[in-house]
Amino acid sequence: MRPETSLLNRPGEGLAHARGSGRDIPLLWYQIKNQAIAAAAPAIASVVAPTKVQPENIVVQRERSKHKLVEQFLKLSPPRFTGIGDLEVASLWIQDLEKAFALLMCTKVEKVTQAVYQLHGNANVWWRATKDTIFPEGGIPVWDAFLRAFNDQYFSGMGREQKMEEFQCLRQGSMSVDQYGVKFAELSQYAPRLVEDLEEKARRFRNGLRSELK
Incomplete structure (x- = not known):
């Protein structure tokens, strides 16, 4: 009887023999593949295993x-607001903050957080005096709610009508055209319904220009 020859030791003859049988190549391939996967598994696991993050580390990172x-916010030199002044002071403060935000x-x-x-x-x-009313305990402070409270406090009904x-x-x-445009933009925020339509807004702007510029 011919002694059994390893396909690995004699690749040329082994492959020819395997091709002839039609069964040995798949079997040999899966054996080699499984051995390689088993050998590499510990190394792969150590690479892909997620790092355990301690809760206290998450708090520190936050x-x-x-x-x-x-x-970063303070480096932008944002303005302070003291609550003293007319409506325009409060309005400009919000505008400056929005640019930084x-x-x-x-x-x-x-x-x-930054505005407060x-x-x-x-x-x-x-x-x-009012923060607990605006944001009850357990509530999430959001900008829209802060703005509503701020506007109610510093934009009185009479003041808005005057603007x-x-x-x-x-x-x-x-005024120059640029100066007029800035003033128009500042005051238009007190009359949002009058400038909702872009054509109407453009008409109002044009009507305010000097006659030689219309």
């Missing part, structure tokens, strides 16, 4: 992220 955001891509919750940090004097007293009348009577006069 806190560091929060402190980093505050640091957009640059830092703040979430609605982060916006409240900039409240001083009378405005800080107002916030301390709306000022907008309706606005004329370029001695």
Whole structure:
């Protein structure tokens, strides 16, 4: 009887013999494949195994992220708000904050945190007295709710009507076109219904220009 020859030791003859049988190649291939997988399994497991993250590490990372955001926010030199002044002061404060928020891509919750940090004097007293009403215990502070409360406090009904009348009577006069455009944009926010339609807004802007520019 011919002694059995290993296919691995004599690849040329083994492969020819296997091809002839039609059965040995699949069997040999799966044996080699399974041995290779079994040998590599421990190494693969050590690479792909997820790293266990301790809860305290997550808290630290979140806190560091929060402190980093505050640091970046303050580097932009955001204005403070004391609650003293007319409606325009409050409006410009919100506008300046919104620009900083957009640059830092703040979430609605982060916006409240940064804005509250900039409240001083009378405005800080107002916030301390009303924050629990605006955001009950357990509630998530969001920017829209803060804005509603802020507007109710610092944009009285009478003050808004005065600004709306000022907008309706606005004329370029001695202002440059750029100056007139800035004033138009500032006052139009007090009369949102009058500028909802873009054509109407453009008409109002054009009507306020000096006659030689219309």
